[in-house]
Amino acid sequence: MDPFILKLVLSFVVGSLWITGATVVAEKAGTKLGGFIAGLPSTIVVGLLFIGVVNGAVAAGEATDAMGLLVGIGCVMLVVFSWLVSRGFWLALAIYFSIWLVAALGSFVYDFHYFWAGCVVFLVLFFPSLYLLEKALKISSEEGRKIDYTRLQIFGRIVLSGSMITFAVYLSKVGGPLLGGIFSVFPAVILSTLIIAYLAHGVEFTRSISKALILSSPSLVLYAILVRWSYPEFGLFFGTAISYVVSVAFGWPCYQFMKKYLK
Secondary structure, X not given: OOHHHHHHHHHHHHHHHXXXXXXXXXXXXXXXXXXXXXXXXXXXXXHXXXXXXXXXXXXXXXXXXXXXXXXXXXXXXXXHHHHHHHHOHHHHHHHHHHHHHHHHHHHHHOOOOOHHHHHHHHHHHHXXXXXXXXXXXXXXXXXXXXXXXXXXXXXXXXXXXXXXXXXXXXXXXXXXXXXXXXXXXXXHHHHHHHHHHHHHHOHHHHHHHHHHHHHOHHHHHHHHHHHHHHHHHXXXXXXXXXXXXXXHHHHHHHHHHHHHHOO
């Protein structure tokens, strides 16, 4: 088998198992812990790792150039979604996806290679987004719910998440690392979590998850920062392990803050 085809197959298997497992854990743990876990680095981990395997450590670092910008825009997207969802879930989800797609394609078309500027944009957007969800929209957290999964639900998650990871790796080969990196932060976990939460529990439970998802977004940006440093220094696999452990450890105080101070 062609080595590149093998890597695509592996990326589908690893990505789908990782993300499907994350969504199952998220739904059973309540909106604070569940949403927070769902928003931790997942797609980005597998996507950047396989971009590194295919294109090398330097290319994987370059693939993070637009991530701070896109994660910041993702925070705004969750606010817009939470505001609109009571007017129609599928409309809100379509607007959510459209904003992400325009931002992603824009960063690719204009060849966005300003990583640290993107991180500043993230900080500028993160805090107002959290404030709006907590104070303006007054979204409260909810306890976990029992969910009976069907085979179709699990199969759908596997196909969605695995396809997004595989597509990111493919695009990194044919379109360059920047496009692959952009698709490695495609909100597959968020979209699948929101859809399943809405179908199982309705609007308010879904809005509660969106607030918790924002609290884990700093870990995504930190993961991208660490990858840019650790991949050249320690290699792909040790660099991935270091970046993931540190970014998740950093996320723990964010979760404790949410438990103590947010509704």
